[in-house]
Amino acid sequence: MCWSLWPVAIGFKIVEIFKKKDAEAVSGQRAKAKEFVLKEDALIRKMTIPEIEQTNMVMDPMGAAPNFPFGHLNALWVEFRDGLQPDETVHLFESVGPNPIRRQLIWGYAFCKDGRIDRFMTAGWRR
Structure with missing residues (x-):
């Protein structure tokens, strides 16, 4: 055997x-x-937390995604949002990704302090 x-x-x-x-x-x-590095010239405009949450509200009639801002990424968003300090502002950003072969536009939100990016959250990408 x-x-x-x-x-x-x-x-x-x-x-x-x-x-x-x-x-x-x-x-x-x-x-x-390469690591994605966000530069200040990618900032588009200043936004408020309510504007961001309203813009990114998920309303899925099939119930596949939770009906919260950012859907399945809501917990990540809440953690990011709750880290906002009183002296920081929130900005929408769009930037080209780090991969030169697969060019993609990455967008999301950045916390800025004294005109400099402190930290950011990517919310999506498109080619």
Whole structure:
């Protein structure tokens, strides 16, 4: 019986080798990927929290997404929004993504302090 299972064991070993090579290739690509950096010239306009929440309110009649600002990303938005300090302002931004091959426009909201971007939240992208 044992002698008939050796092809299966070799097959599993080959699959393991290829999976390991794929994982190394993916991790290498991630290491090469550029980080998205938001610059002040990408800021479009100052907005208020109620404006942002009204603009990004999800109303899904099928119920696939929760009816909250940003839908499934509402918890992320609430954490971001609650971190707003009294001396900060919120701005809408649009910026070109870091990947030169797959050009995409990234948009979202940034907290600014003294005219400089403190932190930001990306809300979407499009080609």
